[in-house]
Amino acid sequence: MIKPKVIVPAALLLAGIAAAAVLVRPSAAVPSQTFVAGVAVGGLGDAALRAALDGPVRRQVERPVRVRVGKTHIEVRPDTLGIRFDADATRRALERSWLRWPTSKRRDVTPVVTVDATVTRAELDERLRDFQRPARNRSVVLAAPEVVLDGKQDLSYTASQRGVTVDEGAAGQAVDTAAAADLLTTAVRAGHTTVQLPVTRVAPGDDTPKLAGVDQLIGTFTTYHPCCAPRVTNIHRIARLIDGTVVAPGATFSLNDAAGERTAANGFVAAPAIVDGELEDQLGGGVSQFSTTLFNATWFAGLDLRRHQPHSLYISRYPPGREATLDWRSIDQVFVNNTEAPIVIRARTTDTSVTVGLYGHTGDRVVDSVTGPRQAQAGDSGGFSVRVQRTIHQDGASAGTDTLRWTYRGLD
Numbered sequence: 001m002i003k004p005k006v007i008v009p010a011a012l013l014l015a016g017i018a019a020a021a022v023l024v025r026p027s028a029a030v031p032s033q034t035f036v037a038g039v040a041v042g043g044l045g046d047a048a049l050r051a052a053l054d055g056p057v058r059r060q061v062e063r064p065v066r067v068r069v070g071k072t073h074i075e076v077r078p079d080t081l082g083i084r085f086d087a088d089a090t091r092r093a094l095e096r097s098w099l100r101w102p103t104s105k106r107r108d109v110t111p112v113v114t115v116d117a118t119v120t121r122a123e124l125d126e127r128l129r130d131f132q133r134p135a136r137n138r139s140v141v142l143a144a145p146e147v148v149l150d151g152k153q154d155l156s157y158t159a160s161q162r163g164v165t166v167d168e169g170a171a172g173q174a175v176d177t178a179a180a181a182d183l184l185t186t187a188v189r190a191g192h193t194t195v196q197l198p199v200t201r202v203a204p205g206d207d208t209p210k211l212a213g214v215d216q217l218i219g220t221f222t223t224y225h226p227c228c229a230p231r232v233t234n235i236h237r238i239a240r241l242i243d244g245t246v247v248a249p250g251a252t253f254s255l256n257d258a259a260g261e262r263t264a265a266n267g268f269v270a271a272p273a274i275v276d277g278e279l280e281d282q283l284g285g286g287v288s289q290f291s292t293t294l295f296n297a298t299w300f301a302g303l304d305l306r307r308h309q310p311h312s313l314y315i316s317r318y319p320p321g322r323e324a325t326l327d328w329r330s331i332d333q334v335f336v337n338n339t340e341a342p343i344v345i346r347a348r349t350t351d352t353s354v355t356v357g358l359y360g361h362t363g364d365r366v367v368d369s370v371t372g373p374r375q376a377q378a379g380d381s382g383g384f385s386v387r388v389q390r391t392i393h394q395d396g397a398s399a400g401t402d403t404l405r406w407t408y409r410g411l412d
Contacts, residue, residue, distance in 0.1 A: 036052075037111050037191050038060060038108075050087070050091065057090070061085040062078050068195070068197065070199045078113075080123060083115050133202075134172045135204040136169045136172070137169050137204050137206060138167060140214050144357075148217075149220055153371070155368075156369070157220070158365070159217065159219075162217045176198070216361050219299070221293050221296035225317065226352065231271035231286025231289070235290050238259050238262075241266075242347055247343040247345070249337055249340050253345075256329065256332045262284025263283060268287075270282065270283055272286075273288070293356045295323065296322060296323075297358050300367045305402070310323050310325065312409050314411050320388075320408075322369065344359040363395065364395045365394050365399075366393040371386065
């Protein structure tokens with residue numbers, strides 16, 4: 001027996017298509033229950049829709065937004081920020097939904113917004129200018145040293161904050177204008193009228209990182225000389241070369257290495273110097289006065305003194321036994337920074353004096369220096385022996401004693 005073909009499913013399919021053609025068809029009006037930015041546009045034809053989009057919808061989308069920045073509020077208009085409602089693009093988005101399937105559910109269409117990024121960033125930079133506060137970086141300023149300690153007698157020095165200005169800086173704040181533009185654009189599209197902009201703390205930097213921990217004048221000394229001789233040119237020159245030198249914790253400082261060879265090219269002139277017990281002109285003559293001044297500053301700072309040599313003949317302007325000559329590659333002055341902070345050497349000169357100040361940190365430190373009596377040497381050269389003793393007191397307790405001994409062959 002031949003069974004009849006089953007054609008019912010095909011018939012049902014054709015019937016369904018016919019029904020859909022009746023229910024779903026192009027519409028000349030926006031489907032009912034359609035809203036843009038909260039404004040009802042359902043049932044509107046093309047002309048009325050254009051009017052609605054350019055009128056109440058635009059006013060709703062571009063209404064002012066209250067922006068909270070920290071604890072302050074400002075009001076902005078999206079259109080002045082380059083954030084504009086695009087009525088034509090929104091209408092085209094609505095047209096794509098005009099194939100109508102009967103429904104009673106509300107449908108909200110997101111308005112199309114255009115953003116002129118250049119205008120937005122420029123306007124936000126201006127509006128948020130008062131909320132942008134740069135951090136003030138930490139800094140340490142070390143004054144050129146004044147006269148604090150001088151003379152050939154017994155002396156004592158206490159580390160202090162004299163001449164040190166430490167500015168710890170201050171944090172700033174910043175508002176990211178690019179992120180602010182994104183937040184505002186999102187808010188406008190969503191119909192929100194308030195926006196919270198995050199304020200970021202900007203930590204202060206450090207303008208003088210090499211001076212971290214420097215907060216005291218740990219040692220200083222001043223010596224004097226007559227004005228205007230060629231040797232004064234050399235004293236001033238070596239002072240300028242050394243001024244501002246930073247000696248890191250644990251580092252070794254060599255005056256010869258730091259100043260360089262005393263040559264005309266290096267700014268030095270010929271002036272009298274003691275050579276083999278006799279005075280003769282030498283490039284850089286007189287730099288021993290700076291060396292002596294620096295030596296006394298390190299002595300009263302309680303630093304680790306590794307190498308120095310007094311003059312062979314005693315020069316009356318210097319403290320006996322507590323002075324140091326200098327000669328390129330044969331006589332040097334060397335000390336070690338045996339503290340936990342950098343040491344900064346500052347120098348100040350006048351027509352008749354040179355002062356060296358050492359800045360760093362030695363805490364509650366007091367250094368006493370006592371010079372013993374002169375022991376005359378045989379003969380009539382005027383030579384003598386002398387002993388100088390240094391006692392370092394740290395935090396109220398004795399931290400060590402150092403003794404210098406030297407014999408002068410005669411007088412300058």
